[in-house]
Amino acid sequence: MNKSNTYIFIYSTVLVALVATLLALAANVLKPLQQKNLEIAKKLEILHSVNKGWDVSSADSKNAYVDGEYAKYITESLAVNYKGDTLKGIDAFTVDPNDEMDKDSTQRAYPIYICHLEDGSLNYIFPVLGKGLWGPIWGYVALKDDRNTIFGVFFDHQGETPGLGAEINTRWFQEPFSGKRIFNESGAFVSISIVKMNEPRDPEHTVDAISGGTITSKGLEKTIFDCMKNYLPFLSNSK
Amino acid sequence: MNQIFSSKNLKLLTNPLNLENPITVQVLGICSALAVTVKMKPAFVMAVSVTIVTAFSNLIIALLRKSIPMRIRIIVQLVVIAALVILVDQILKAFVFDVSKQLSVFVGLIITNCIIMGRLEAFAMANKPWDSFVDGIGNGLGYGWILIVISFIRELLGSGTVWNYPVMEKLGLYSGGYVNNGLMIAPPMALILVGVIIWIQRSRSKSLIEKK
Numbered sequence: 339m340n341k342s343n344t345y346i347f348i349y350s351t352v353l354v355a356l357v358a359t360l361l362a363l364a365a366n367v368l369k370p371l372q373q374k375n376l377e378i379a380k381k382l383e384i385l386h387s388v389n390k391g392w393d394v395s396s397a398d399s400k401n402a403y404v405d406g407e408y409a410k411y412i413t414e415s416l417a418v419n420y421k422g423d424t425l426k427g428i429d430a431f432t433v434d435p436n437d438e439m440d441k442d443s444t445q446r447a448y449p450i451y452i453c454h455l456e457d458g459s460l461n462y463i464f465p466v467l468g469k470g471l472w473g474p475i476w477g478y479v480a481l482k483d484d485r486n487t488i489f490g491v492f493f494d495h496q497g498e499t500p501g502l503g504a505e506i507n508t509r510w511f512q513e514p515f516s517g518k519r520i521f522n523e524s525g526a527f528v529s530i531s532i533v534k535m536n537e538p539r540d541p542e543h544t545v546d547a548i549s550g551g552t553i554t555s556k557g558l559e560k561t562i563f564d565c566m567k568n569y570l571p572f573l574s575n576s577k
Numbered sequence: 578m579n580q581i582f583s584s585k586n587l588k589l590l591t592n593p594l595n596l597e598n599p600i601t602v603q604v605l606g607i608c609s610a611l612a613v614t615v616k617m618k619p620a621f622v623m624a625v626s627v628t629i630v631t632a633f634s635n636l637i638i639a640l641l642r643k644s645i646p647m648r649i650r651i652i653v654q655l656v657v658i659a660a661l662v663i664l665v666d667q668i669l670k671a672f673v674f675d676v677s678k679q680l681s682v683f684v685g686l687i688i689t690n691c692i693i694m695g696r697l698e699a700f701a702m703a704n705k706p707w708d709s710f711v712d713g714i715g716n717g718l719g720y721g722w723i724l725i726v727i728s729f730i731r732e733l734l735g736s737g738t739v740w741n742y743p744v745m746e747k748l749g750l751y752s753g754g755y756v757n758n759g760l761m762i763a764p765p766m767a768l769i770l771v772g773v774i775i776w777i778q779r780s781r782s783k784s785l786i787e788k789k
Binding site: 341345346349350353354357360361364365368371372375376378379496497499500501502 | 663670672759
């Protein structure tokens with residue numbers, strides 16, 4: 339079917355305009371739902387770092403459950419700058435560490451979430467973000483009130499190798515982080531080393547890497563180090 | 578009603594399941610068959626998504642087939658496929674967020690799935706809308722059942738679960754020293770399993786074997 343150039347031109351213009359309208363409409367209608375999903379996913383990750391929110395699969399309404407748990411435990415959130423001073427007028431929850439990375443280090447906002455558990459204990463939760471083998475890895479590190487001992491962690495990834503690097507989002511990998519310290523006896527920042535079989539171990543500062551997931555493990559080690567380093571002024575400020 | 582499911586239409590639906598299967602006979606759509614079959618749930622959602630996109634792009638192109646200028650037909654087909662895929666992706670993100678996270682880029686990559694383009698060129702451009710729609714459903718299902726079978730085997734042997742239900746644990750195999758086969762999770766195993774399915778299929782249907 340050979341048509342004139344004019345016909346082809348009008349045909350493609352109309353088609354593209356129709357499709358664009360349809361997609362723009364769909365994107366607008368679905369946007370609130372999608373954003374709520376992202377918000378719930380983020381809240382759940384924060385809760386997981388303090389070992390909460392694991393009953394989510396048995397909850398009747400996932401959104402209501404997560405919102406409820408979050409409001410119950412995460413009592414406060416703040417954002418600090420590179421000097422550890424609290425930034426005013428910023429809703430820490432809406433700060434996206436990914437966007438902050440693009441800014442100059444002196445301009446960044448570093449979010450901190452404060453969690454009160456049932457027993458009255460206080461935890462500070464810090465987001466971490468970095469690179470694995472195939473793509474981004476991220477998570478949350480919760481420190482106890484001493485701003486040194488790890489209470490719990492949660493990590494996730496976009497596309498690490500299933501069964502190997504992807505295991506960083508499993509409980510068995512994350513649980514050994516609890517009780518480790520990010521400062522040594524003399525008060526220097528040493529972070530947590532994720533070590534292979536033949537590397538030296540230290541009960542206070544090392545956890546086991548994943549066999550076959552070395553690059554992801556080392557990437558996570560660097561992620562934790564780099565991100566926690568940014569919070570050093572805050573961590574030492576009120577010691 | 579007998580018009581709607583005539584014997585010709587029934588063939589359109591059933592042929593792609595076996596003798597004209599897009600994966601095992603035409604060897605199309607292999608890439609996503611490797612990528613999303615580690616667990617059953619994403620594989621199922623992928624199968625449904627591809628079926629929907631194939632069926633509706635076939636339908637739309639068949640409706641438009643007399644008006645589409647030959648010289649830009651591939652572009653028109655691509656616009657229709659891309660629009661449908663983006664719609665599916667947006668809907669997954671809004672309603673089954675967890676699954677959409679697992680499928681990640683592979684929903685978007687449905688656009689490049691050769692099965693869909695192939696059906697549009699080979700069938701929808703020359704056939705009536707309803708026939709094309711049925712053909713799309715048939716090819717989507719033909720793609721889908723292979724995905725489900727592969728993901729069932731990979732999830733059971735690789736993770737010890739079926740649809741996230743811990744079968745191997747409930748059977749008490751771990752206490753007896755059973756270990757999950759990590760190889761099943763790696764992409765090459767999907768290829769080997771596709772190979773095994775092709776082998777079984779050809780040993781049953783001799784007509785598929787090429788003559789020398």
